[in-house]
Amino acid sequence: MDEEKRVAVLPWLRHPVDLTRGEQLCVRMVPFMDRRLKSVLENMEISNLFPVQVALWHETVGPGNFERDLCINSPTGSGKTLAYALPIVQKLLPSSTIKCLRALVVVPTRDLALQVKQVFDALTLPLGLRVGLAVGQSSVVDEISSLVHVPGEEEGPNPGFFSPFWFQSKVDILVATPGRLVDHVNMSRGFTLKHLRYLVVDEADRLLREDYQSWLPTVLKSTQSNNDDVTGDDDVFQLGGVERGSNPHHRLAKVVLSATLTRDPGRLVLLNLHHPLFLSAGQMRYRLPENLEAYKLICERKVKPLYLVALLKSLGEEKCVVFTKSVESTHRLCKLLNCFEDLQIDIKEYSGLQHQRVRSKTLNEFRKGEFQVLVSSDAMTRGMDVEGVRNVINYDMPKYIKTYVHRAGRTARAGQTGRCFTLMSNDEVGRFKKLMKKAEASACLEHTIPSCLIEALHSTYQSALSKLKEIILETRKKPKDKSCQ
Numbered sequence: 001m002d003e004e005k006r007v008a009v010l011p012w013l014r015h016p017v018d019l020t021r022g023e024q025l026c027v028r029m030v031p032f033m034d035r036r037l038k039s040v041l042e043n044m045e046i047s048n049l050f051p052v053q054v055a056l057w058h059e060t061v062g063p064g065n066f067e068r069d070l071c072i073n074s075p076t077g078s079g080k081t082l083a084y085a086l087p088i089v090q091k092l093l094p095s096s097t098i099k100c101l102r103a104l105v106v107v108p109t110r111d112l113a114l115q116v117k118q119v120f121d122a123l124t125l126p127l128g129l130r131v132g133l134a135v136g137q138s139s140v141v142d143e144i145s146s147l148v149h150v151p152g153e154e155e156g157p158n159p160g161f162f163s164p165f166w167f168q169s170k171v172d173i174l175v176a177t178p179g180r181l182v183d184h185v186n187m188s189r190g191f192t193l194k195h196l197r198y199l200v201v202d203e204a205d206r207l208l209r210e211d212y213q214s215w216l217p218t219v220l221k222s223t224q225s226n227n228d229d230v231t232g233d234d235d236v237f238q239l240g241g242v243e244r245g246s247n248p249h250h251r252l253a254k255v256v257l258s259a260t261l262t263r264d265p266g267r268l269v270l271l272n273l274h275h276p277l278f279l280s281a282g283q284m285r286y287r288l289p290e291n292l293e294a295y296k297l298i299c300e301r302k303v304k305p306l307y308l309v310a311l312l313k314s315l316g317e318e319k320c321v322v323f324t325k326s327v328e329s330t331h332r333l334c335k336l337l338n339c340f341e342d343l344q345i346d347i348k349e350y351s352g353l354q355h356q357r358v359r360s361k362t363l364n365e366f367r368k369g370e371f372q373v374l375v376s377s378d379a380m381t382r383g384m385d386v387e388g389v390r391n392v393i394n395y396d397m398p399k400y401i402k403t404y405v406h407r408a409g410r411t412a413r414a415g416q417t418g419r420c421f422t423l424m425s426n427d428e429v430g431r432f433k434k435l436m437k438k439a440e441a442s443a444c445l446e447h448t449i450p451s452c453l454i455e456a457l458h459s460t461y462q463s464a465l466s467k468l469k470e471i472i473l474e475t476r477k478k479p480k481d482k483s484c485q
Helices: 035-043 051-060 080-095 110-127 140-145 178-187 204-209 215-222 265-271 301-314 327-337 356-367 401-408 426-436 451-477
Strands: 070-073 103-106 131-134 173-176 198-202 237-239 242-244 253-258 277-280 292-298 319-323 347-350 373-376 389-394 418-424 444-446
Touching: 035 080, 035 110, 051 070, 051 080, 051 253, 051 277, 080 103, 080 110, 080 173, 080 198, 080 253, 103 178, 103 215, 110 131, 110 173, 110 356, 131 178, 140 178, 173 178, 178 215, 198 204, 204 215, 204 253, 204 265, 215 265, 292 426, 301 319, 301 327, 301 389, 301 418, 301 451, 327 347, 327 373, 327 451, 347 356, 389 401, 401 418, 401 426, 418 426
Parallel strands: 070 253, 070 277, 103 173, 103 198, 131 173, 198 253, 292 418, 292 444, 319 373, 319 389, 347 373, 389 418
Antiparallel strands: 237 242
16 A cells, blocks of 8 residues: 555544654753763763653653653654663663563664664663664574573583573663564574563654564564463562563553654554554654755756766765665766766765675765765665765655655754755656655755856766776676676
């Protein structure tokens, strides 16, 4: 079913808490926050919480005390990761010596999982809590060894005795992609979700849209405890005012987030939400960052590369992400741009054509400012945070407003300003206007480039095309294992 079509709205979605009415709050004034956690935030140079972070704190640690499951629709860059990380860490602190997995964060991609883990690591390392990662970068066997401890495993298991309590979790919090999470649930001895207290579904619209080995039903079923499982001292502990062990059916608290949260009842019902509360930034589903300047750049298709080059030159040394419609387009455009002799801008690509290690290395270099322009497929759109990205360029206009929102959200993050340029031909202008009407704060100005600058690039463009053809021919001659390097 196309999500752009009108669907029935669940009753609880009709009365959202408006996040735009909230204000920032000084960390020192946050109620009930452990002084150790406040100290960690100060060391991270975080002095204020953003409105979405304040709202979640009140609903989880404050008066709300996680009595309801939470669904958050908030713009990219508004601080959603820290918004759920803070209350989870706060809730787990009183029982930091307990050896079991109690919080799970599910995200759609490896790179986003690594980013979320970094946020948790910054909060938890000084506090004694442990964070694990399950994303499939290594084998299931190697990965589970970092998540589960087997007492006496050096000597091997006792063949005469086996008990689930023979295993102990090495982590309190797990950040995982859905496919690898299901692998561990189905295949890894000692891996259990039966002590899970908190489930976060980040980028929920994508995770609910794609099946991922039926990950959600698998996870929810695996969190169900029974009386036979609750024995031993390690299973009775105090957490958030409720004694776990005395109530084996304690509710699993859920936080569901996205910048473009789905309204599809058929998908939301899969989450089995408990009296859900909807927190949203504004009345419309799609909202762009508050400090974003949006521009359209109209040009003929055949000279679009020239307009892109001229635009990149005009942006100087500012960090920029250029989005294309596919991994193939990303690869070709990056090669073409690097064939322009006088561009003098360092450019690299980021797409699903690359190995995970290559993408991670490229992203780290981009974060460090080792090159200026990243040409990307939509693999970069979901939740990725790169500090200092001043500009986003849609080389290919997105088909859906959801894609535009996520692309534009790579800039103007955390209160900073940013710009989003969209290149389009004359016959695409009408569709773009219809697209932007679906988003709040959708005013879009026209950006122009003097024709003399475009004319001056024609000869360089022809030379770049010739070089690109030579590169393609050389690549085809090489063995396949070398052409992918």
